[in-house]
Each structure stands twice: as C-alpha cells, then as structure tokens.
Amino acid sequence: MAKATFVVPALRQYPQVPAVTPGTMAHSAPFVAKPEFQAPLGFPGELADDWQAQAIAKMGELLGKYRSLRVYMDSCVKCGACTDKCHYFLGTKDPKNMPVGRQDLMRGVYRRYFTLAGRIAPKLVGATDFTKEVLDDWYSYFHQCSQCRRCSVFCPYGIDTAEISMAAREIMDSIGVGQKYCNEIIGKVYTIGNNLGLPGPALRDTLEGLEEDVYDETGVKVRYPIDQVGADILLVTPSADFFAEPHVDGLIGYGKVFHEAGVSWTLSSYASEAANFGMFIGSYENMRRISLRIREEAIRLKVKRIIFGECGHAWRVAYSFLNTLAGPWDFLDSRYPVPQHICEFTYDLIQQGKLTFDKTQNDDKILTYHDSCNVARGSRMGDQPGGQFDIPRAIIKAVCNQFYDMDEDTIRKRTFCCGGGGGLLTDDLMELRVKGAQPRVEALNNVMQEKGVTHMAAICAICKSQFTKVLPYYGMEMDQIVSLHQLVSNAIVLTPREDDEDDEDDDDSQALDDDDSESVDEAA
Amino acid sequence: MADTIDVNGKQIAVDEEGYLANLNDWEPGVAEVMSKQDNIELTDEHWDIIKFLREYYEEYQIAPAVRVLTKAVGKKMGKDKGNSKYLYSLFPYGPAKQACRFAGLPKPTGCV
Numbered sequence: 001m002a003k004a005t006f007v008v009p010a011l012r013q014y015p016q017v018p019a020v021t022p023g024t025m026a027h028s029a030p031f032v033a034k035p036e037f038q039a040p041l042g043f044p045g046e047l048a049d050d051w052q053a054q055a056i057a058k059m060g061e062l063l064g065k066y067r068s069l070r071v072y073m074d075s076c077v078k079c080g081a082c083t084d085k086c087h088y089f090l091g092t093k094d095p096k097n098m099p100v101g102r103q104d105l106m107r108g109v110y111r112r113y114f115t116l117a118g119r120i121a122p123k124l125v126g127a128t129d130f131t132k133e134v135l136d137d138w139y140s141y142f143h144q145c146s147q148c149r150r151c152s153v154f155c156p157y158g159i160d161t162a163e164i165s166m167a168a169r170e171i172m173d174s175i176g177v178g179q180k181y182c183n184e185i186i187g188k189v190y191t192i193g194n195n196l197g198l199p200g201p202a203l204r205d206t207l208e209g210l211e212e213d214v215y216d217e218t219g220v221k222v223r224y225p226i227d228q229v230g231a232d233i234l235l236v237t238p239s240a241d242f243f244a245e246p247h248v249d250g251l252i253g254y255g256k257v258f259h260e261a262g263v264s265w266t267l268s269s270y271a272s273e274a275a276n277f278g279m280f281i282g283s284y285e286n287m288r289r290i291s292l293r294i295r296e297e298a299i300r301l302k303v304k305r306i307i308f309g310e311c312g313h314a315w316r317v318a319y320s321f322l323n324t325l326a327g328p329w330d331f332l333d334s335r336y337p338v339p340q341h342i343c344e345f346t347y348d349l350i351q352q353g354k355l356t357f358d359k360t361q362n363d364d365k366i367l368t369y370h371d372s373c374n375v376a377r378g379s380r381m382g383d384q385p386g387g388q389f390d391i392p393r394a395i396i397k398a399v400c401n402q403f404y405d406m407d408e409d410t411i412r413k414r415t416f417c418c419g420g421g422g423g424l425l426t427d428d429l430m431e432l433r434v435k436g437a438q439p440r441v442e443a444l445n446n447v448m449q450e451k452g453v454t455h456m457a458a459i460c461a462i463c464k465s466q467f468t469k470v471l472p473y474y475g476m477e478m479d480q481i482v483s484l485h486q487l488v489s490n491a492i493v494l495t496p497r498e499d500d501e502d503d504e505d506d507d508d509s510q511a512l513d514d515d516d517s518e519s520v521d522e523a524a
Numbered sequence: 525m526a527d528t529i530d531v532n533g534k535q536i537a538v539d540e541e542g543y544l545a546n547l548n549d550w551e552p553g554v555a556e557v558m559s560k561q562d563n564i565e566l567t568d569e570h571w572d573i574i575k576f577l578r579e580y581y582e583e584y585q586i587a588p589a590v591r592v593l594t595k596a597v598g599k600k601m602g603k604d605k606g607n608s609k610y611l612y613s614l615f616p617y618g619p620a621k622q623a624c625r626f627a628g629l630p631k632p633t634g635c636v
C-alpha cells in the first residue's frame with residue numbers, strides 16, 4: 001500500500017461526532033478536465049470572461065427545469081438534523097462537508113440572484129456574489145459529495161444534497177470547469193464503449209481466459225460469450241468486472257449462474273459498460289447518450305431481456321430512468337422486468353430450487369454485507385418493498401453459512417457510502433476517500449471484533465475498488481472486500497454438459513499464457 | 525508532479541499524474557527515473573512485468589486485466605507468484621496503475 005501523507009482517522013467502538021474544524025479539506029480538489037476531455041461531452045474547454053453571467057443563466061435554466069432544486073434551495077430551516085449524517089463530515093470535520101453547509105454554497109448564490117431579498121439586501125439573507133473564490137469552493141466541495149443521499153433520509157424536508165451537487169457540477173461543466181476523472185471516462189465510453197477503454201479484442205481475450213480458468217478449476221465448460229446475435233439475455237456490467245479484482249470473480253459467478261439456468265446470454269463490446277457517469281455530472285444529455293448505447297445493442301443483438309451486473313449507480317440509472325432515457329422497450333419480452341438485476345435473476349432461481357450450492361466452500365469466511373448507496377436509496381429490487389436490502393442478503397445466506405450484519409444505523413436505508421462514489425474514485429482525491437470511508441470501516445471493524453467477520457460483500461464496482469484501496473490504510477487486507485457473485489461462484493455446484501469431456505484444446509486464444517508463448521519468453 | 529522528467533539529460537513530458545504525455549517517448553530510462561521517484565529499486569521481476577505490459581498494450585491498446593497479468597506471471601515465475609498480492613509487493617501503488625506508469629502506458633481509468 002502507498003504511504004499516507006495525511007492522518008488516517010481512528011476507528012472507535014462507538015461513533016462520535018467530531019468537533020467542527022473549518023477548512024480541513026479546503027485544499028482538496030480533483031484535477032480539472034483539459035479542453036480535449038470537455039469537447040466530446042459538449043462542454044466548453046475553459047472559463048470565458050463572462051463565465052459568471054453564463055453560470056447564473058445556467059442556474060436559472062436548471063431552477064426552471066427541476067422544480068425540486070428550487071424547493072431544496074428555499075425550504076431548509078437550518079434544523080441541523082443532517083449535520084452529522086455525512087461520512088465526509090464525520091471523516092474530515094470540515095463544516096462545509098455538513099450537508100447543509102454544502103447546500104449553502106449554492107444557496108448563497110441562489111439567494112443573491114434569484115430571490116428578491118437577496119437582490120436588495122444580500123448581506124441580510126446570507127446571499128453571496130458568484131465570485132471566482134466561490135466558484136473554487138464549489139469545485140472543491142461539490143467534489144466532496146458522493147451523491148449518496150444519506151443526508152436526505154434524515155432531513156425533515158427531504159432535501160437531497162445529491163441533486164444539488166449534480167446541479168452544481170452541471171453548472172460548472174457548462175462554463176468549462178469539468179472534472180478530469182468523470183469527463184475523460186465518459187469520452188472513453190463514446191469512443192471505445194466503456195469507462196476503462198477496453199477494446200473488443202481485449203475483452204474477447206479476457207473472456208476466453210476466464211472460460212479456460214473455470215474449465216481448469218471445475219471441469220465444466222462455462223461460457224462467457226460476447227457479441228452473440230440472437231442470445232436471449234444481454235448482460236450489461238461495469239467494465240471493471242473484466243479488469244479488476246474482486247470484480248472479475250463476480251463476473252465469473254454470473255456466467256456460472258447463467259450456465260445453471262440454461263439460458264443463452266451475451267455481453268456486448270459496444271455496450272460494454274453499465275456505469276453511467278452522466279449521472280455524476282448531472283448531465284441528462286450525456287446520461288442519455290450513454291444509455292442509448294444499450295438500446296442500440298439490445299436491438300442489434302436481438303435479445304429479449306436485459307440484465308445488469310453488480311454496479312450501484314448503474315442500477316439506479318437503469319431502475320429509475322432507463323425507460324425515460326432510452327425507452328420504450330416494447331421489443332423486449334414483457335414477461336420479464338426491464339431491466340433486471342443479476343441479483344433478482346439469481347434470487348429467482350434460488351426460490352425455484354434451480355441452483356445447488358455447497359455452502360462449505362465459503363466456510364473460510366464470515367460475511368457481512370455493505371449496502372451500496374445507489375441501490376439502497378435510489379432503487380429497488382424484486383416485487384417487495386425493501387427487496388434491494390433483502391435479496392442480496394438472502395443470496396449470501398443461501399451460499400454462506402456465516403453472516404452477520406453491521407450496526408443497523410450503518411446499513412440498509414441508512415447505509416454509509418464507501419467514500420468513493422459519485423465520481424470521486426480517483427487517486428487525486430485519496431485523502432478524501434480514506435477519510436470518508438471511516439464511518440463504514442468503523443462499523444466493519446466492530447463486527448470483525450465482535451463477530452469475527454472476515455469479509456464484506458458488495459454489489460457495486462466503485463465500492464469494491466474503493467475498499468480494495470482504502471482498507472489497507474486502516475490496517476485491513478485489500479481482499480476482505482468480495483463480490484456477491486464471487487460467493488455464489490464459490491458455492492455453486494455446476495452441472496457438466498455432454499461436450500465437457502471432449503477436451504479438444506481451444507488453442508485459438510491465449511497466446512499470452514501458453515508456456516511457450518513468445519510474448520512471455522521475450523519478457524524474460 | 526513536474527511536467528517533465530529528466531531521463532539521461534532528455535526532458536520527457538508527463539501529465540499531472542506523472543504518466544507519460546506521449547506514449548512514444550518511452551525508453552527503459554523512463555522506468556528507471558519513475559521508479560526512483562517512488563523509491564523502488566527495479567529488479568528483473570519488475571522488468572519482466574514492465575515488458576509484458578508493453579507487449580500486451582502493443583497488441584490490445586490497453587493494459588491487461590489484472591487476471592490476465594497474474595496468470596501470465598504465474599506461468600512465467602511460478603504459481604505462487606501468480607496473484608495480486610505478489611504484484612502489489614513489487615508495485616505497492618498497484619500493478620495496474622504504478623506498473624503501467626513505469627511501462628509508459630496510459631493510466632487505467634474507470635471504477636478500478
């Protein structure tokens with residue numbers, strides 16, 4: 001692990017609200033997007049002389065478009081209920097990371113230009129001119145909000161700071177101040193098809209490798225197909241599932257579940273990304289462009305169903321907005337939900353008794369489960385209220401013998417963000433990510449001490465990557481975070497098919513890892 | 525992070541995160557200088573991985589997935605080394621990111 005250049009917060013047995021310390025995170029700001037990352041998204045490359053007028057005009061446009069934004073700006077009564085609910089405040093002590101403090105950054109500007117009192121007597125109503133200093137504060141602190149919506153659960157008026165952050169980022173993008181991490185990535189989706197920039201041949205190579213590995217381990221030929229026209233199911237999953245650990249172990253699990261279900265399925269190299277960073281930057285237009293790729297592929301591949309892999313915000317976008325963004329989906333099979341979550345699919349099979357598990361395969365682990373914010377507070381699963389909490393837990397309990405939940409104030413609807421959501425999963429924000437993870441890691445540490453928990457499962461690519469990186473700062477191991485379908489993968493009993501025995505070597509792939517491969521030899 | 529690094533007297537441009545600005549500028553000296561910045565002494569094992577990354581990139585225009593890399597390392601250096609723990613012991617900032625930087629590859633982006 002890299003050495004920390006900041007103080008890693010302590011983990012305690014009982015959470016404490018820290019003493020407010022202004023300015024602790026004023027220095028934190030992610031890299032700004034260069035003009036070349038702004039243009040493909042339809043944003044100007046840099047600040048123009050009249051940026052202030054542009055920003056105010058954009059704000060007026062958003063206030064007109066989203067009624068909720070104006071309500072949020074007007075309705076806060078400063079009751080204080082939200083102040084200690086944000087993981088970034090708890091981990092950094094910075095009052096501008098209190099949800100109401102964050103909102104006030106926009107509220108001051110709103111009052112100045114969009115309320116009568118603010119226009120006449122700005123000082124009296126806390127109204128502020130939109131100066132460069134205020135813009136810098138916006139850039140810093142609206143990139144210290146993971147849009148997790150935990151605060152909104154506790155606000156008596158339901159004020160959603162996530163939406164305010166999204167609007168702030170949209171305003172900044174519209175005047176040429178974008179965040180490098182999000183905007184470079186969205187550009188890659190447009191040119192290559194996914195956040196990582198994995199081209200088709202690399203995807204195929206990786207998937208062929210997985211088929212080999214699963215066959216070597218189990219003796220059963222599980223397939224990981226891509227771009228197969230006429231498959232029943234299109235699986236859309238975060239590209240991290242191809243690339244990173246423990247994500248890929250989850251992808252292996254999805255394939256095994258499809259194998260046992262006996263359905264035909266395919267991935268797509270064109271729609272090789274479930275994530276939709278358009279939401280993080282509050283840009284409806286970019287969110288739509290990303291979603292439309294899924295529609296185009298569903299049509300081209302002639303599939304009947306769409307299933308999403310383990311990705312938190314992708315599921316929120318899919319569950320809540322896919323129809324508006326890229327519908328209607330009348331060409332899909334109406335007997336199935338559009339879209340469906342892989343957890344719903346696996347859970348249904350478990351209910352029908354179609355999957356067999358050997359739970360002892362997970363006996364080396366004692367599990368807990370991290371509810372990802374966008375699944376917990378931005379969507380549902382199944383047909384029962386609370387399904388987004390119960391279904392993942394039911395799957396874990398079906399495949400593992402030992403499971404304990406973390407403190408109830410930190411799970412389900414009140415779950416703490418991993419600290420890396422909302423477009424903040426970037427190395428230039430590592431201090432923020434480590435500090436913001438503190439409430440979650442503290443709750444994890446407590447079940448480790450009290451119940452002997454060894455591993456935490458999650459169904460979000462961002463959460464998995466974030467914990468892999470931040471757990472070591474707290475003295476834990478990176479592989480304590482696991483994919484939910486990795487647990488399924490470990491326990492599932494595979495049914496061999498007839499063709500599994502005829503072991504004709506599939507030598508058409510993997511030049512890389514044959515012992516006599518040139519590429520490896522040259523590396524010696 | 526400086527905007528250029530000095531490689532045997534040659535000024536080579538890097539981006540704000542320390543990755544090469546132009547991938548074609550790579551030469552072994554780049555890895556030497558970057559590893560010194562990170563206080564890492566490059567061993568033969570480091571070089572094997574750097575070379576593998578460069579070859580994979582040449583073919584696929586992207587860094588190999590972690591599993592592809594660990595598998596190749598396992599075949600080459602022995603099964604006990606074919607895992608990310610071993611790669612992290614060589615590249616503490618992560619094989620995907622730190623090793624890619626030394627090898628002159630672009631930084632992997634996304635949810636990784």
Ligand code: SF4
Nearest residue numbers: 086145146148149151
């Ligand atoms: S949405 Fe989440 S990160 Fe943003 S202010 Fe609220 S609690 Fe904090």
Ligand code: SF4
Nearest residue numbers: 076077079080082155
């Ligand atoms: S809980 Fe709601 S009303 Fe109360 S201070 Fe926070 S944002 Fe304002």
